[in-house]
Amino acid sequence: MVTEPTAIEFTWKPHCCADCAIRHRAVCSYSTPAELALLEKAKFYKDFEPGQEIVSEGEHTQVLGSVIDGVVALQKTLEDGRRQMVGLLFPSDFIGRPLRPVAPYDAVAATRVRMCLFHRREFEDLLRGSEQLKHRLLEMTLDELDAAQEWMLLLGRKTAAEKLASFLMILSRRAAVLENRPILDGMALQIPLGREAIAEYLGLTIETVSRQFSTLRRKGLVDLPDKRTVALTNVAALQQLAGEDFDDTASDAVA
Amino acid sequence: MVTEPTAIEFTWKPHCCADCAIRHRAVCSYSTPAELALLEKAKFYKDFEPGQEIVSEGEHTQVLGSVIDGVVALQKTLEDGRRQMVGLLFPSDFIGRPLRPVAPYDAVAATRVRMCLFHRREFEDLLRGSEQLKHRLLEMTLDELDAAQEWMLLLGRKTAAEKLASFLMILSRRAAVLENRPILDGMALQIPLGREAIAEYLGLTIETVSRQFSTLRRKGLVDLPDKRTVALTNVAALQQLAGEDFDDTASDAVA
DNA sequence: CTGGCGCCTTGATCCACATCAAGGCCGCGG
DNA sequence: CCGCGGCCTTGATGTGGATCAAGGCGCCAG
Numbered sequence: 001m002v003t004e005p006t007a008i009e010f011t012w013k014p015h016c017c018a019d020c021a022i023r024h025r026a027v028c029s030y031s032t033p034a035e036l037a038l039l040e041k042a043k044f045y046k047d048f049e050p051g052q053e054i055v056s057e058g059e060h061t062q063v064l065g066s067v068i069d070g071v072v073a074l075q076k077t078l079e080d081g082r083r084q085m086v087g088l089l090f091p092s093d094f095i096g097r098p099l100r101p102v103a104p105y106d107a108v109a110a111t112r113v114r115m116c117l118f119h120r121r122e123f124e125d126l127l128r129g130s131e132q133l134k135h136r137l138l139e140m141t142l143d144e145l146d147a148a149q150e151w152m153l154l155l156g157r158k159t160a161a162e163k164l165a166s167f168l169m170i171l172s173r174r175a176a177v178l179e180n181r182p183i184l185d186g187m188a189l190q191i192p193l194g195r196e197a198i199a200e201y202l203g204l205t206i207e208t209v210s211r212q213f214s215t216l217r218r219k220g221l222v223d224l225p226d227k228r229t230v231a232l233t234n235v236a237a238l239q240q241l242a243g244e245d246f247d248d249t250a251s252d253a254v255a
Numbered sequence: 256m257v258t259e260p261t262a263i264e265f266t267w268k269p270h271c272c273a274d275c276a277i278r279h280r281a282v283c284s285y286s287t288p289a290e291l292a293l294l295e296k297a298k299f300y301k302d303f304e305p306g307q308e309i310v311s312e313g314e315h316t317q318v319l320g321s322v323i324d325g326v327v328a329l330q331k332t333l334e335d336g337r338r339q340m341v342g343l344l345f346p347s348d349f350i351g352r353p354l355r356p357v358a359p360y361d362a363v364a365a366t367r368v369r370m371c372l373f374h375r376r377e378f379e380d381l382l383r384g385s386e387q388l389k390h391r392l393l394e395m396t397l398d399e400l401d402a403a404q405e406w407m408l409l410l411g412r413k414t415a416a417e418k419l420a421s422f423l424m425i426l427s428r429r430a431a432v433l434e435n436r437p438i439l440d441g442m443a444l445q446i447p448l449g450r451e452a453i454a455e456y457l458g459l460t461i462e463t464v465s466r467q468f469s470t471l472r473r474k475g476l477v478d479l480p481d482k483r484t485v486a487l488t489n490v491a492a493l494q495q496l497a498g499e500d501f502d503d504t505a506s507d508a509v510a
Numbered sequence: 511c512t513g514g515c516g517c518c519t520t521g522a523t524c525c526a527c528a529t530c531a532a533g534g535c536c537g538c539g540g
Numbered sequence: 541c542c543g544c545g546g547c548c549t550t551g552a553t554g555t556g557g558a559t560c561a562a563g564g565c566g567c568c569a570g
Contacts (some may be wrong), residue, residue: 008462078498084411097397104401134389141396142352146359148403149341153331155410156339156458160557195518203411208557210519227518234506243333415527450548460528465549482548 016040019118025092026066027140030132042122048109054095055107063117064096070113071192074105075200079157085201086151087144089194090174094140110193155203158243163202164212165241168222168230189230271295275371280347281321282395285387303364309350310362318372319351325368326447329360330455339410340456342399343448346430347394353379366447383459410458413498418457419467420496423477423485444485 017036019021028039043065048054054072067089074087074095086105089095095107101120113134118126127133167240171191172183186237191198199206213230221238223231232238272278272295283294298320303309324343329342329350341360344350350362356375373381382388395497409421426446427438446453454461462478468485471477475492478486487493 074404076404078408078412080410086407099394100397100401104404104524131386131389134386134393138389138393138396139354141393141400142355145396145400145403146355148400148407149329149331149359152341152403152410153333153339154406155407157333157337172346205558206518207559211557214519461548462529462550463527466527470547 017043020068022066022068022092022116025134026116027094027136028066030136031130032132034188035126035130035132038126039118042118042126043116044118046115046117048113048115050109050111052109052113053106054109054113054115055103057103059103059104060101061096061103062120064098064120064123065094065115065117067091067093067095068086068114068116071110072113073108073110073193073197073200075108076105084155084203085197086148088201090178094137096120098127110197160202160204160208160212161215162243163204163239164198164209164216165221165238167198167202168232169239169242169244170234172235183232183235183237185233187232187235188225189232191228191230195227225249257481271385272298275323277321277323277347277371281371282315282388282391283321285391286342286385288397290381290385290387294373295379297373297381298371299373301370301372303368303370305364305366307364307368309364309368309370312358312361314358315356316351316358317375318377319353320349320370322348322350323369323371325370326365328363328365328448328452328455330363331360338455339458340443340452341403341406343456345385345433349392351375353392365452415457415459415463415467416470417496417498418459419453419464419471420476420493421498422453422457422498423487424494424497427487427490433440438487438490440488440490442487442490443480444487446483446485450482 017028017040020026023029028036031039045068048070055063057077069091072087072093072095073085074089075083075085077083088110089107095115096103098120106182127137139193154163158166171189172187175189176183193201195206195209199209202209204212213222213224215236217224219237221232221234223233223243225231272283272291278284286294290432299503300323303325310318312332324346327342327344327348327350328340329344330338330340332338332343343365344362350370351358353375382392407427409418413421423444426444430444448456450461450464454464457464459467468477468479471493472479474492476487476489478488478498480486
């Protein structure tokens with residue numbers, strides 16, 4: 001194996017919005033060709049390394065934009081260092097609030113990340129004039145709010161085992177949508193977070209997360225081929241444990 | 256004392272939007288007189304008693320609208336009955352998601368509530384044509400998302416004492432904005448929730464909430480003249496305990 | 511090969527909050 | 541006046557997950 005210094009290089013490098021992989025899911029997805037041309041002129045790309053801060057809490061942010069590739073964690077920190085993740089963004093998700101200059105959280109690249117960015121002022125100007133952008137942004141914000149409320153139920157009322165099961169189901173569903181395939185027994189799930197980040201997602205400690213992974217393995221609900229991969233060996237049981245009554249298990253329930 | 260059967264009757268009964276107490280904070284606050292006339296025709300009022308369900312989880316909701324008076328709790332329930340509050344709405348807040356027919360939570364009147372309602376279809380039609388409504392709704396949704404993320408930090412990482420202190424500060428700030436006055440030592444805070452609802456807000460049990468109230472009293476941070484009233488005797492210490500570093504204590508920081 | 515570091519797992523112990531249980535207070539109806 | 545039910549408080553005990561502590565494994569540098 002030859003060590004490649006830039007092994008995880010992005011394979012895909014759009015120069016025009018029409019070719020963009022997230023064209024039909026991102027904030028621009030309702031935009032007309034005319035509007036797209038304006039966005040095209042204003043946008044610029046930027047890459048981030050894992051662990052790198054994209055915006056930081058309290059900062060007066062000058063940019064906002066869409067995740068093209070990679071995963072971004074939003075997290076809040078108490079003075080004594082206790083930390084809680086409050087958002088986990090995948091390709092096509094939008095970072096930054098128009099009309100709110102000060103960020104209420106850190107946004108940190110969890111993997112290598114490529115962003116499609118805009119200068120705040122320019123984006124706000126475009127937004128003001130665009131019914132489509134505004135509508136899509138409202139939709140996306142409502143989705144994020146729904147996710148946040150589901151997350152609150154998890155943080156406030158679920159046990160450690162239920163939390164981890166819920167987390168795995170959430171990731172599965174997300175992956176199913178992005179990759180346009182159903183959730184099936186045996187599917188391997190790439191987890192873009194280390195144990196510490198998972199703990200911050202779930203409001204637990206790293207030790208408890210580790211123990212719960214071991215418990216799930218012992219109970220035969222998952223396999224752990226390596227620490228960043230989970231194979232779901234019993235999706236139904238996992239869903240049950242998560243306290244959800246969806247049954248989109250083997251259906252092609254893809255938005 | 257003569258017992259008045261309808262003692263908490265609403266004193267204020269608008270018939271036209273221009274006179275409405277929430278005219279300048281609600282979803283309609285950016286609307287032009289022309290648009291307001293359309294809303295005026297479509298709106299209707301409805302009152303709810305404490306404990307009454309306004310919408311219920313999984314229901315295909317036909318109405319949405321603004322809280323005019325009273326307090327509404329949004330809550331999610333696990334199959335075995337564990338319950339978590341995920342929203343607490345005051346006058347001018349908006350209930351219901353345009354474009355999302357199925358409610359993901361119960362909305363329950365915590366006090367007597369008066370709502371200004373619209374039929375879903377009519378409201379969505381109005382929204383489609385209105386830059387102002389859409390913009391205001393986006394703003395309000397972003398605010399709700401901010402609140403939800405702050406709440407996630409509370410649920411995931413704060414201790415019982417910190418949770419209760421945070422809750423009191425959140426209520427104080429809300430009351431300060433609605434009543435347009437600063438937060439001062441000695442101010443009496445009316446709590447629109449019983450102990451059980453507070454526990455559901457904070458992800459605790461009713462017993463723990465009760466004990467934490469007693470602890471705050473013993474430490475001299477609050478007085479408890481009756482079970483629905485809290486007098487803040489040391490706002491700075493309470494804020495400190497809540498883990499916040501705002502200092503809008505004695506300022507007229509009113510939005 | 512060796513040592514060190516980052517990340518994860520596992521075990522032992524502790525403690526904050528849940529659970530179980532027993533009243534207290536107050537308003538209401540008889 | 542009493543008894544009852546709703547709501548809250550307080551005490552005793554239990555327990556899930558935190559904390560403390562000790563390695564294990566893989567990777568990299570030397």
